[in-house]
Amino acid sequence: MERPIYLDYQATTPCDPRVLQAMLPYFTAEFGNPHSRNHAYGWRAEEAVEAARMKVASLINADPKALIFTSGATESNNLAIKGVAHFYQEKKDHIITCATEHKCVLNSCRQLEQEGFKITYLPVDSNGLIDLNHLKEAITEKTVLVSIMAVNNEIGVIQPLAEIGKICRERGIFFHTDAAQAVGKIPMDVEAMNIDLLSISAHKLYGPKGVGALYVRRKPRVRIQSLINGGGQERGMRPGTLSPPLCVGLGEACAIASAEMPSEYARLKVLRDRFYHAIKTGLEEVYLNGDLEQRIPGNLNLSFAHVEGEGLMMGIKDLAVSSGSACTSASLEPSYVLRALGVEEEMAHTSLRLGFGRFTTEEEIDLAAQKIIKEVNRLREMSPLWEMNREGIDIKSIKWAAH
Amino acid sequence: MAYSTEVIDHYENPRNVGTLDSKDDFVGTGLVGAPACGDVMKLQIKVNAQGVIEDAKFKTFGCGSAIASSSLVTEWIKGKTVEEASTIKNTTIAHHLALPPVKIHCSMLAEDAIRAAIQDFKGKQKAA
Amino acid sequence: MIYLDYNASTPLRPQAKEALVATLDLTGNPSSPHHMGRQLRSLIDTARKAILEKIEGERLVFTSGGTEANALALSSVESFPVIVSAIEHDSVLKAVKNPHLIPVTEEGRVDLEKLEALLSSFEKPGLLSLMLVNNETGVIQPVQEVARLARSKGWKVHTDASQALGHVPLSFKNLGVDLLTLSSHKCGGPIGVGALVIKESLHLAPLIRGGGQEYGMRAGTLSAPLIVGFATAAKEALNDNSTLLQRYQQKIETSLPAAVVYGKKAPRVSHVVSLGMPGVLAELQLMAFDLKGIAISAGAACSSGTMKTSHVLTAMGIPEQEARCAIRVSMGWQTRKEDIDQFIQEWQNIYHLQRLKEAS
Numbered sequence: 060m061e062r063p064i065y066l067d068y069q070a071t072t073p074c075d076p077r078v079l080q081a082m083l084p085y086f087t088a089e090f091g092n093p094h095s096r097n098h099a100y101g102w103r104a105e106e107a108v109e110a111a112r113m114k115v116a117s118l119i120n121a122d123p124k125a126l127i128f129t130s131g132a133t134e135s136n137n138l139a140i141k142g143v144a145h146f147y148q149e150k151k152d153h154i155i156t157c158a159t160e161h162k163c164v165l166n167s168c169r170q171l172e173q174e175g176f177k178i179t180y181l182p183v184d185s186n187g188l189i190d191l192n193h194l195k196e197a198i199t200e201k202t203v204l205v206s207i208m209a210v211n212n213e214i215g216v217i218q219p220l221a222e223i224g225k226i227c228r229e230r231g232i233f234f235h236t237d238a239a240q241a242v243g244k245i246p247m248d249v250e251a252m253n254i255d256l257l258s259i260s261a262h263k264l265y266g267p268k269g270v271g272a273l274y275v276r277r278k279p280r281v282r283i284q285s286l287i288n289g290g291g292q293e294r295g296m297r298p299g300t301l302s303p304p305l306c307v308g309l310g311e312a313c314a315i316a317s318a319e320m321p322s323e324y325a326r327l328k329v330l331r332d333r334f335y336h337a338i339k340t341g342l343e344e345v346y347l348n349g350d351l352e353q354r355i356p357g358n359l360n361l362s363f364a365h366v367e368g369e370g371l372m373m374g375i376k377d378l379a380v381s382s383g384s385a386c387t388s389a390s391l392e393p394s395y396v397l398r399a400l401g402v403e404e405e406m407a408h409t410s411l412r413l414g415f416g417r418f419t420t421e422e423e424i425d426l427a428a429q430k431i432i433k434e435v436n437r438l439r440e441m442s443p444l445w446e447m448n449r450e451g452i453d454i455k456s457i458k459w460a461a462h
Numbered sequence: 463m464a465y466s467t468e469v470i471d472h473y474e475n476p477r478n479v480g481t482l483d484s485k486d487d488f489v490g491t492g493l494v495g496a497p498a499c500g501d502v503m504k505l506q507i508k509v510n511a512q513g514v515i516e517d518a519k520f521k522t523f524g525c526g527s528a529i530a531s532s533s534l535v536t537e538w539i540k541g542k543t544v545e546e547a548s549t550i551k552n553t554t555i556a557h558h559l560a561l562p563p564v565k566i567h568c569s570m571l572a573e574d575a576i577r578a579a580i581q582d583f584k585g586k587q588k589a590a
Numbered sequence: 591m592i593y594l595d596y597n598a599s600t601p602l603r604p605q606a607k608e609a610l611v612a613t614l615d616l617t618g619n620p621s622s623p624h625h626m627g628r629q630l631r632s633l634i635d636t637a638r639k640a641i642l643e644k645i646e647g648e649r650l651v652f653t654s655g656g657t658e659a660n661a662l663a664l665s666s667v668e669s670f671p672v673i674v675s676a677i678e679h680d681s682v683l684k685a686v687k688n689p690h691l692i693p694v695t696e697e698g699r700v701d702l703e704k705l706e707a708l709l710s711s712f713e714k715p716g717l718l719s720l721m722l723v724n725n726e727t728g729v730i731q732p733v734q735e736v737a738r739l740a741r742s743k744g745w746k747v748h749t750d751a752s753q754a755l756g757h758v759p760l761s762f763k764n765l766g767v768d769l770l771t772l773s774s775h776k777c778g779g780p781i782g783v784g785a786l787v788i789k790e791s792l793h794l795a796p797l798i799r800g801g802g803q804e805y806g807m808r809a810g811t812l813s814a815p816l817i818v819g820f821a822t823a824a825k826e827a828l829n830d831n832s833t834l835l836q837r838y839q840q841k842i843e844t845s846l847p848a849a850v851v852y853g854k855k856a857p858r859v860s861h862v863v864s865l866g867m868p869g870v871l872a873e874l875q876l877m878a879f880d881l882k883g884i885a886i887s888a889g890a891a892c893s894s895g896t897m898k899t900s901h902v903l904t905a906m907g908i909p910e911q912e913a914r915c916a917i918r919v920s921m922g923w924q925t926r927k928e929d930i931d932q933f934i935q936e937w938q939n940i941y942h943l944q945r946l947k948e949a950s
Contacts, residue, residue: 063625070619070627071811079614086602086610086780098876098885100593130654130782133800133810163800163809170799262811267614269654269782269813286797287661288684298681299657300599302781305816367500369525372624373465373473379617379624393500405497441479441529443504443521444497459496464628 063379064423068357068414069212069240070381074308075265075417081311082267085304104303111310115272118313119238119257120248125277127293128270128306132239132260133163134286135273136206138297139235139256140167142283143204144176151203157181157189157218158399160208164237168206177201185401186350187216195226204233209241209257213396213412214349215358217245224253233281239263239271243316244355245324249274255281261305265417266312270305273297327415328356330424334413335359337428342435344448348397348410357415360397362406363431365445366438371411374434378427381412405444405454465526466560472530477537480519482506490583492575501528501568505536505575509583513543520575527565531555531572539576548580592884592929596776596922597725597753597862602819603778603826603923610780610819620812621803630814637821644828645755647762647770647787651794651804652817656752656773657681658797659786662808663719663748663769666794670716673708673745675700675731676905682719682750683901692720697856698729698906706739715744722754722765726902726918727853728862730758737766746792752776752784756827757859762787772824774816778923779823783816826923835921836860838930842919845934848941852903852916864903866916867937870944875917878940884933888917 065073085107108128116123129135144154156168158180168178179197181189189207198205205227207218220236227234235256241247242257243264249257257274261267275281275296285296292298338345344364363371368382382394393407402410411431415424439445447454465473481504484491488509495502501524508517518536522529534555539547555561555569593601602610613633618626620634638650653659656679664672664685672689674682677698683689692700692708700720709718718740722733737747747766752773754760762770768789775781788794793807800809839860843851850866867875872888879886888900903913919933 065617065626067619067622067624067626070622071617073617074614079611083611086607087604098595098880098887099591099883100595100885101598101887130658130798131810134654134798137798137800137809161800162802163798166799166809260811262813267813267815268811269816287658288681288686291680299655300775300781302775304780305782365523367524367528369500370473370523370529373526376625379622379626381622381624403498408497408500441476441521442523443493443502444523446481446504446521454497457493459498459502460494 063377064427065379065418066413066415066427067379067381068416068419069215069263069412070414071262071268072265072416073418074262074267075312075315077315078266078308078311082304082308085307107303108301108306111306114310114314114317115259116274118242118247118317119259119274120250121257121274122277125274127273127275127297128301128309129273129297130269131271132237132258132263135258135260135271136161136163136237137167138273138283138286139258139275140164140204140206141171141286142296143233143235143256143281144171145284146282147203148176151201153177153179153199153201154204154206155179155181155194155197155202156206157183157208159183159187159211159213159396160206161212161237161239164206164208181207183399186353187211187214187348187396187400188350188353189218191219191222191226194223198226198230198232202230202232204235206235206237209236209238209247210244210355211349211396212240213394214360214400215240215355216349217241217353217355220252220254227255228253240355243313243320244357246320249276259309261309261312264312264316267305267308270302270309272309323417324356327419330415330419330421331356331359333421334415334424334428337425338431341428341432346406348400348402359413360410361413362402362410363435364406364409365442365448366409366435368408368410370438371409371431371434374438375430378430381414382410468534468559469526469530469561472533472559473526476529476533478519478533478540479521481521482508482517482519487586488583490579490581490586492578492580492582494574494578495524495571497523500524501571503528503532503571503575505532505572505579507539507547507579507583509544513545515539515542515544515547524568525565527559527561527568528571530559531561531568532575534559535572535576544580544583547576550576592932594884594886594919594921594925594929594933596925597918597920598887599775599781600778600922601924602780603823605826606779606819606823609822610815613815613818616814620814621801633814634812634817637817640821641772641785641824642787644824645760645762645770645772645787646764648790649788649805651786651788651807652812653784653786653808654782655784656750656771656776657784659771659773659784660719660750661685662786662794662797663771664717665797666717666746666769666792670714671712672717672719674719675721677724677726677902678719678721679725679750679752682721694905696907698724698727698853698902699856700731700736702732702735702739705736709740709743709745715746717746717748719748719750721750721752722760723751723757723859724853724902725753726862726900727856727864727906728859728920729853729856730858733765733767741766753859755824756830757832757861768792774820774823777823777827779820780816783813783820785820830923832860835925838921838925838927839863841930842934846937849937850912850916852906852908861921863919864916865919865937866912867941867944868912868915869948870940871914872917875915875940879936882936884936886917886919
């Protein structure tokens with residue numbers, strides 16, 4: 060089988076060869092535990108880690124001292140949410156988040172709920188964005204943290220971060236954002252956006268898997284309780300030996316993203332629009348999920364009415380796409396993100412997430428659109444729902460047996 | 463979740479896709495599943511005077527296993543009597559297609575579709 | 591440059607590097623159902639199986655390293671008593687608040703009699719954690735006996751085997767424990783990955799929640815390159831030539847009669863020597879060694895920035911003044927005879943220089 064066309068950039072991004080080159084020396088020649096303070100091996104490893112920290116910080120306009128390395132965004136999100144909640148639990152016990160957050164944010168909140176915290180899950184509008192008035196109304200005297208993701212992993216929409224940050228700062232509430240899908244794709248600025256905690260994932264921005272970062276503001280200071288106790292690394296917030304090659308990889312990935320963001324943003328937007336146009340021209344009854352304007356250029360989430368998503372994926376097996384979040388796609392439940400947008404279940408079942416990125420070419424886009432159009436048409440010919448639709452029968456008028 | 467070669471074969475080359483005239487008294491139509499659950503099967507049989515299924519057609523909205531299950535049973539029931547067809551069990555379908563546990567419901571849906579089509583046919587015969 | 595700090599971190603083995611780099615080129619999220627995701631998933635599953643087979647384990651959850659694996663193991667007990675040995679790594683000692691400590695003998699092994707008395711003092715059983723090999727002295731702990739004793743009283747037993755893989759026979763089954771920690775970069779694999787081996791009947795509440803990966807016990811996207819590198823290194827570590835390291839160990843100890851070797855009479859691994867230079871503070875020794883291009887440390891790397899007195903030696907009853915003069919020499923798969931010769935030479939130089947200073 061020839062190499063599939065990779066259109067799953069929200070699940071993970073390929074490691075950039077330049078990142079790989081930067082990491083490789085640290086896998087061998089530069090070995091050493093960066094916490095060994097008594098010999099040159101340790102010092103060199105530490106220097107490399109600190110240089111990487113600067114690069115990551117610079118991409119989000121943060122103080123490098125406020126940045127800690129973790130094993131990835133999942134850990135960063137757990138640490139930020141549970142860390143703040145546990146540290147301030149004597150005084151405050153309310154957290155506001157949103158229904159379309161990543162599973163690791165929602166599950167951290169569920170755990171806190173079981174411990175007695177109160178959680179507000181803000182709804183989203185049909186475009187996938189939260190309503191700032193809902194946020195303002197949800198805030199109470201007991202609210203300690205607002206956790207709203209920067210960019211949604213399924214539908215790519217960008218939440219109004221600066222506005223959320225402003226509201227939180229005014230009310231003296233910490234603002235955490237899961238920026239795994241945003242960092243390196245759109246400009247992020249913890250100062251301008253008044254962000255207090257920010258989660259980063261390396262493998263979503265062309266870096267290696269197994270490393271991420273959490274920004275924890277120092278002025279005004281945000282305190283967190285660590286998830287893991289032990290050796291005191293990362294200012295006691297995250298013990299465990301740091302991996303110099305992984306940290307260097309994340310740093311390099313951030314440096315590259317920083318340099319190439321404007322041109323890459325524009326390039327991807329052209330590709331995305333070209334793809335969307337081709338699909339809309341080639342097929343009827345295709346619906347876009349999530350706002351088109353407030354969206355990163357590397358994402359489309361489309362419902363191909365009357366064609367089931369998993370069946371469609373099987374037909375386009377030489378395209379690597381996703382029918383929902385990768386973590387849950389082994390289950391047959393329709394995406395909770397699409398459901399939160401008010402997409403009907405039958406429509407949610409027909410959705411594909413298409414992610415474009417640094418290595419996507421125009422040729423691939425054209426080929427992918429062609430293949431999808433061909434397969435959707437073939438499956439629609441096989442679909443009883445499409446047949447009813449063509450005959451003008453409203454499928455809602457039929458009494459379906461639930462099973 | 464790798465699909466078996468049987469599933470892939472039926473998915474890529476589905477047998478007996480199509481529609482029979484549902485108004486015909488000798489045609490039974492079964493429509494099972496629900497769009498909100500992610501799969502819908504329409505199975506139609508045309509039965510001759512001897513009670514033998516001489517044609518079968520299907521249309522399915524669903525995953526590869528659902529399409530393969532319905533395609534497979536149209537092949538199996540053709541040439542069988544209505545009574546013989548009604549004895550087809552979902553376990554036989556699942557076994558033949560080597561369906562993983564999460565896909566067993568596809569074979570159950572196919573069994574339901576056969577029964578629904580036969581019931582519809584018998585209902586029409588009684589009324590006639 | 592001579593590297594004698596393997597217990598802090600080992601150089602990546604070439605086979606592990608090769609496997610890791612080859613996997614770095616593959617794209618995809620191992621949780622994705624498409625072909626590219628499944629390919630990574632299958633590499634991870636193969637690695638998981640390979641490690642489990644080698645150590646006769648039951649179930650394995652990949653973590654970001656030994657520290658997280660220890661934290662996960664110890665967080666599994668909530669309101670139950672926790673007993674740990676006094677010489678554990680900080681990630682075990684500090685994993686729960688105020689654990690009960692098992693004292694050790696002057697040779698650095700847990701005191702079985704005192705442990706038995708301690709166990710009997712509790713009404714309900716909890717969790718006991720005892721490392722298999724101490725990271726500072728290399729002393730092998732009687733984990734099998736302790737596990738048998740504790741489990742007979744209903745306790746769950748965890749062992750931190752981070753420093754053990756490749757240095758002592760390692761079988762989850764034979765040790766009879768419930769939980770076992772492994773660390774990749776202590777056996778020649780990459781930093782950033784480790785594992786907790788768990789009895790199949792146990793379910794742990796996750797520290798890190800999310801997509802339900804790793805049997806629901808540890809969320810987060812798995813890194814196939816790190817995991818493949820880890821499994822490859824583990825396999826290589828089991829083929830290491832420990833006779834060679836044992837010879838080096840003996841050579842250091844016999845060549846330096848003035849040195850104090852801690853834990854000498856206890857069963858020990860062959861690649862570690864906890865070495866005291868009477869009258870010379872560890873800081874000074876380490877500086878002198880570093881100037882000569884020899885990398886060594888005084889104890890655990892995590893706390894070595896602050897140069898506290900070793901809690902391990904203190905637990906063995908070594909007076910503070912004496913303990914502050916101990917360094918840890920740890921060797922590994924790349925150590926050569928010349929490295930050891932040079933180390934011995936430099937040790938003697940530093941020592942004699944100090945003697946001269948004292949005499950003048």
